[in-house]
Amino acid sequence: MTANHLTFHVAIVGGGLVGKSAALALAQAGQRVALIAQPAAPRPADVPFDARIYALSASSQALLERLRVWQALDHDRLSPVYDMRVYGDAEAELHFSAFQATVPQLAWIVESSLIEHALDAALRFSPQVTWFDARAQGLDVKPDVAHVALTSGQVLEADLVVGADGAHSWVRAQTEAQVKRRDYRQTGVVANFKAARPHGETAYQWFKDGEILALLPLPDGHVSLVWSAETEHARELLALEPAQLAAAVERTTHGRLGELECVGPAHGFPLALQTVDRLIAPRVALIGDAAHLIHPLAGQGMNLGLRDVATLADVIARKEPFRDLGDPVLLRRYERARREDIGALMLATDGLQRLFSVPGTLARSVRNFGMSLVGAQPLVKRWLVTAALG
């Protein structure tokens, strides 16, 4: 092993939360890991909360606990979700409650940068992980090994390359995986507000004119907005002054949380559905948004990616000693284990998005009737909560 030619069991390309979690999980499974990623940007100093917020399910919490990252988070900055209220575009309303579902909480609302900094700290203390602050720019897969060339000039040798490099995955583009992408022609507008009325640890969601607006609880009476708005409308929303944006949210949510005060800049993320026909290729596994991209209406993209991590780590931890990490049998085990979960969430989120996009009075009556039916069926509601908890 020379300074420019280094050997690892696995090379992980991409340092979003999914890639960094994968590095820790695979190190914990006893592997020598190369992580090709940028360190986290400094936490935003002049705003109370990061604009990127995730609703994390029990399965994500369990993984982060196993990685000893959850314990390192500042718990005063997390908000549990005990209730969820969903309003249809007519009279229908659905209420999910942690109490009725007999679970401690439905989700946790966590800032992205909070987790990322905790992951970075844990990675720096992990002797099994070597961090390369560079980008991957060359992949050469041989029958017995893969080589990853970095922008720093270094070349890494690994049994397995994990593509955790997001929706526009460079790793995936080096394989023969076929990608189908459908633009929702919507942008996710995110911003944080201080609310005049208490949110009661409740997540609210309104479906209106094909758009979906969610307000998620944050500590100290704050809420986080995710407004999946038609592209043109999102452009208008993003151009508004903070007070005007707050007023627009108040109007659309019928003043449910009283007066809102914007406490940081708004950001927009284009929304698309993306399916990938193979999660694996010779000596390559795809995880996170590199493997699947879904609408954020159910707040499940990150949860899905972290479940990819848990499954990949599990497959590797249980491997027979004679197999190396790039063994096609292991890769197929990973792919098989993930197909159902990914397929089900794609179907559910895409189906809901389409259902509420159909214009007209009849369509509106049908979907609101459907929501009322679900609301009247405790068993169906319980099943939905269990599915969302992962």
Ligand SMILES: Cc1cc2nc3c(=O)[nH]c(=O)nc-3n(C[C@H](O)[C@H](O)[C@H](O)COP(=O)(O)OP(=O)(O)OC[C@H]3O[C@@H](n4cnc5c(N)ncnc54)[C@H](O)[C@@H]3O)c2cc1C
């Ligand atoms: C508005 C909105 C709200 C959402 N809310 C939720 C929620 O509440 N709950 C939830 O579970 N999910 C949510 N999601 C989904 C979630 O944001 C994504 O699923 C998640 O961020 C994907 O993480 P990732 O690590 O796979 O990819 P990314 O975060 O995209 O990270 C990929 C990383 O790879 C790096 N990279 C790319 N190419 C290379 C290369 N060649 N070499 C090295 N590095 C490279 C990139 O710089 C980046 O750092 C939401 C999404 C949106 C748009």
